[in-house]
Amino acid sequence: MRTPSEKPKKPTPPPARPWRSAGFSFETKHEKGHSADVAKGLEKIYLNDSAKQDDLKKLHHKKRRWWLRAFTGLVAFCLISSALAWAGLLFLQPNADLPSGSIEVSIDGPDSIMLGQEVTYTVRWKNTSFQPVTDAELRLAYPVEFQKTYASPWPTDPTNEAWKLGIVPAGANGLVTVKGIFIGNIGTQGAFQAISVYRQNGDTRSKQTLVTKALSFTDTVFEGSWNVPAKAVAGDRIDIAFSLHNKGEQSLSGLAARMVLPQGFLPAQATGSRFLPVGSGGEWELALPELSPNATTSLSISGSFVSGLSGDIPFRLRVGAEREKTFVALFESNQIIPVLAGDLSLRLVVNGADADRAITPGEPLRISLSYKNVSPEALGDVRLELSFESIVNGSSATGTSLLNWTRLEDATRGVSSTRPRLQSIVYNKSQIAGLESLAPSDEGIIELAIPTIGTASGTKTADIRLQLSGTMATVGKDKVKRDVKANPIKLSYRSDADLSVEARYFTEEGAPLGSGPLPPVAGKTTVYRVVWNMAKNLHALENMMVEAVLPASVAWNASSLPEAGEISFDETTRTVRWKLNQVPEDVKELQAWFDISLTPTDLDIGRFARLVGDTTFTATDPIVSETIERKKPALTTDLQNDEGASGKGVVRKPET
Secondary structure, three states: OOOOOOOOOOOOOOOOOOOOOOOOOOOOHHHHHHHHHHHHHHHHHHOOOOOOOOOOOOOOOOOOOHHHHHHHHHHHHHHHHHHHHHHHHHHOOOOOOOOOOOEEEEEEOOOEEEEOOEEEEEEEEEEOOOOOEEEEEEEEEOOOOEEEEEEEOOOOEHHHOEEEEEEEOOOOEEEEEEEEEEOOOOOOEEEEEEEEEEEEOOOOOOEEEEEEEEEEEEEEOEEEEEEOOOOEEOOOEEEEEEEEEEOOOOOEOOOEEEEEOOOOEEEOOOOOOOOEEEOOOOEEEEEOOOEOOOOEEEEEEEEEEOOOOOEEEEEEEEEEEEEOOEEEEEEEEEEEEEEEOOOEEEEEEEOOEOOOEEEOOOOEEEEEEEEEEOOOOOEEOOEEEEEEEEEEOOEEEOOOOOEOHHHOEEOOOOEEEEEOOEEEEEEOOOOOHHHHEEOOOOEEEEEEEEEEOOOOOOOOOEEEEEEEEEEEEEEOOEEEEEEEEOOOEEEEEOOOOEEEEEEEOEOOOOOEOOEOOOOOEOOOOEEEEEEEEEEOOOOOEEEEEEEEEOOOOEEEEEEEEEOOOEEEEEOOOOEEEEEEEEEOOOOOEEEEEEEEEEOOOHHHEOOEOEEEOOEEEEEEEOOOOEEEEEEEOOEEOOOOOOOOOOOOOEEEOOOO
8 A cells, every 4th residue: 555645657759659640531441451450560669668679779780790891891802993994995985885085277368369379278177085096297288379488397208298296195286387379270170289288096997087178269369351452353463462460469470371263263373472382273372570579570473363363353362371381360360353355255175175194104295375355446466375394393394395396296387486584476466467457356276296305313203384464565555565364284294104005925135934735725725924013104003903914715824923912813714903002103013923824615616715814003193183094905825025935825726
């Protein structure tokens, strides 16, 4: 029992249950059951009065073995190190599967070019990889129009415009500066290229990076103006002048002016003009002096238009330089000159043509001269002159060098005269009465012929130039001094290459070349040798070919020997061919031979048997750009040039 003084103990209130809360719940029946189980579990943990209940404020870990902890740490360290290593390989170092670094290049400079004005380009390079590269080199490729004036640093290999960089550390960079002038065709385009070549660490093959900068030639430092007559009359001499001004900041040298003269304009021969003909395209060239900044130079040429020419006649001037056998023009200008027909119309025709052409040495010239008064008034005291000039090896010779004047055919009986370099025939009122006063629309024709002469040994080129000119003393009642010319004609000798063909049984000394019965006998085989001999004096030859077909009764012996080229036999077409790509100019003669076997048939008895069909010879003459063709008749057993076999060609019956 307790005493009265003792106060009764108050019951200990249950601990707060924070996991319980009042409120609405939308839990399902299953979810409510699960929540009740959780609450009971928590009450069991926190409301257990057992002395053995653990104090959750004091946690004690069970002791583990030290060697187990050390092993676990070592494994973790290895895993982390391996992960870092793989990350470095994947993200920090290049490999075959990922993009790698290189020597990258760039080009800084203008892409719109003023021709003749100096421009500057800066080429920058940089090693963008994370490691050094070896055997590095920078190369620059300029367009053909570029003329370099400065480079810094100077290339280590000037021939190839290359800079040896050697070993380039990661991130290293540099630059090359070049300056130059473009000499090109205005209105065209070009390209500037920079190439880096290098080897990455461990690679055995070189890599390269290419950068191209497109260029447009849009302007020029030159400007100019023409000074020409307002109109011209055919036959009258005129002067054509041009002023060329350099508005640039640099002096320019090594340039030339080329003037394209129209067909029918004849430059004066004795004006002292410095223009010289270029090729055969009607273009004349004048070398220009050095043109300083803001300097002006004048160009001029004199001449006349051929008889009968009329209308608006164009002239063209280009200023530039030759690059890789091509003339590039950094300035171009055109001009039109109105031309009136004139008073006397002349025309010269040789061998059916009024233009330049090629002829075979020894070929006769059949010449036609025509004249007509095209003015409304009479022409008094008309005089016609036809001149001949022989040009041998590029130099003027006498008019008789390539012409046989002893065999001249001229029914009109013009007066022949000789001047230095020229041989001429003159027709006036003494030969043709109508030339004393040629009425309007009156006309006439003069015809003549003259043989040409073959060339002497050592001749490389040969040409004949013909020029027809006419003068008159009066036009109506007016006295004039006018020299009218027809379009000149140049006749160029093509190669005189020819082929001789013969069959032989014996040499010239009498030694046997063939074998078998002679005369040949039906049913028996006789061997002959066929000889082809090419001879020439003029020009080199290209693509030479000799061909002949063997008859059915003749067999190819597979025995042949050309001095040059090759001989072949086509079994299908039965064609023998001798081919040669080139015959040099200094090679005057070449020979080839081959052996054949003839077995005559009964049909051949009593006649000459055919050995080789018609032989054709073709070759290209590169000087006149023409094909030479020769055809030789078939060969038979009638060996007239073979002293030992002559008269022994008729096929006989076999002996019984």
